[in-house]
Amino acid sequence: MITRTRQIEMKILPVISAAVMVGAAGLIGLIAALPAVAGLLSALIDANVPEALRPAVARGLGVAAVVGFLSLFPIFAIWFERKVAAHTQDRLGPMRVGWHGVLQSFADGIKLLFKEDIVPKQGDQILFRLAPYLVVAGTFAAFAVLPWGDGLVVSDLNIGVLYVVAIGSLNTIGILMAGWASNNKYSLFGGMRSAAQLVSYEIPTILTLLVVIVQVGSLNLQDIVLAQQGGLFHWFIFRMFPVNLIAFVVFFICGLAETNRTPFDLPEAESELVAGFHTEYSGMRFAFFFLAEYGAMFLVSGLAVVLFLGGWQGVLSSPPVPGTLLFFAKTMFLVFVQMWLRWTLPRLRVDQLMAMCWKYLIPIAFALLIVAGFLSLPS
């Protein structure tokens, strides 16, 4: 039986999904044309804004771009992840809302917007409300130093790597805060596991970052990308074989652990802890955790691309494709690998998680750092 609502849906949905796809294509076009757009904008700012305000306006535009991108990216990523999950299990995934379900995330987002915002009465009122914003802020702030192209970075910090590592740890405080303030045993378990996990995995992450930094001699992410100029074999992953390759694998594993992705999703382990630290959250606050998770996925992949896969540098020394698009494509591939791993591997046990970090990843990272340090000594 075809109901009236279904008839209206069947008429409207193709139009909306076509509009969304055109919008997505436009966004990719914008990313490709980012150097030109940025040049145009800076010319406009130079012409119209008094000199004292110029840096502030430019930063504001950069922040707006990052926030806009990070609000749209999870919408795509959630749909993409559900599709990858479904096809890994020989299913179809969302198919009803729009063409192959492209509007599913929009529908879910609208649902979350309208949901009641419940705060547990026994919980800590202020911390409960604060936690999602802290998690989101930690993820979003790290994007400030992620270089999209030559000179295309919101803030060209000379201690970029240190900044990412420092601000990225704000997540942990937010998650622990959410777990504590919920006044729920599962939430607290999730928060504590998250803290233990992130504190442990921070060490191999930083050690593998240092492997690259001793070769470049700079903490600036721009300098790290510029050091990889000149084609595929100048990317760090192929240099000093196999030191940097292993460092990349270790860094990627630690990235999975820091973004709480399977097989390291112990903080939210749905079969053990209901939903872990966000058990008590509903509506938009819950959506913020989702936003932060997918933003962190992009951040970790982007960082891996910048450090090991040549950032915006192409396979050839002078690529025919815009560098920003290359960076985006490489990052999206790593995001896909994260999803691929999620639907391949089961979750680790807590002791296995700790054993993997302290017994394997940290010794390997130390050994790599020593080898890389010796090999990059000036002769």
Added chain:
Amino acid sequence: MRKYFTDMLEAVVTVAKGMAVTLRHIFMPSVTQQYQADEKPEERWKSLIVPEGLLNARSRMRLHVKIEDCIGCKQCEKACPIDCIYITADKRDKEEAPIFASDGTAIKLKVTQFDIDMTLCCYCALCVYPCPTDCIVMTPEYEFAESVKGNFLYRFAKEKPSPPEPKKEPEPVPVAVGGE
């Protein structure tokens, strides 16, 4: 110490193997059959044979009884594991012309009630197999949602029950009169 390194190698190899399996499945055709809400129900009903590609060959959907073929043997009622088939059958009058089911079986009983409660039905199709005239079948109809629960009681019988025989007046019980 050697095990430490072989363990690491094994981890890498097994993860790679698993990822190869999942990658193969990502590009395999899915086995899901989409819910065909937009198909016209009449199309499905054209034949009771399940259309190719629309449903699985062994799909079990709503029950249907071709009541003209029913001989009232109650074998389906006995086979039903949850007793959701209710049959009442009376003897046909001797004077009436003999009728036959489509496979030639003589129909000697008048089926006055043949109800199936689809709220209880578990779609096991155990009633279909014993039917000697193949009159109870699983149809391809899967869209039969109702807003009133009573509508799920499907009544297939067409014959009216024969009027109850007039009750005889109970014979007066002889009353014992007196006597020592």
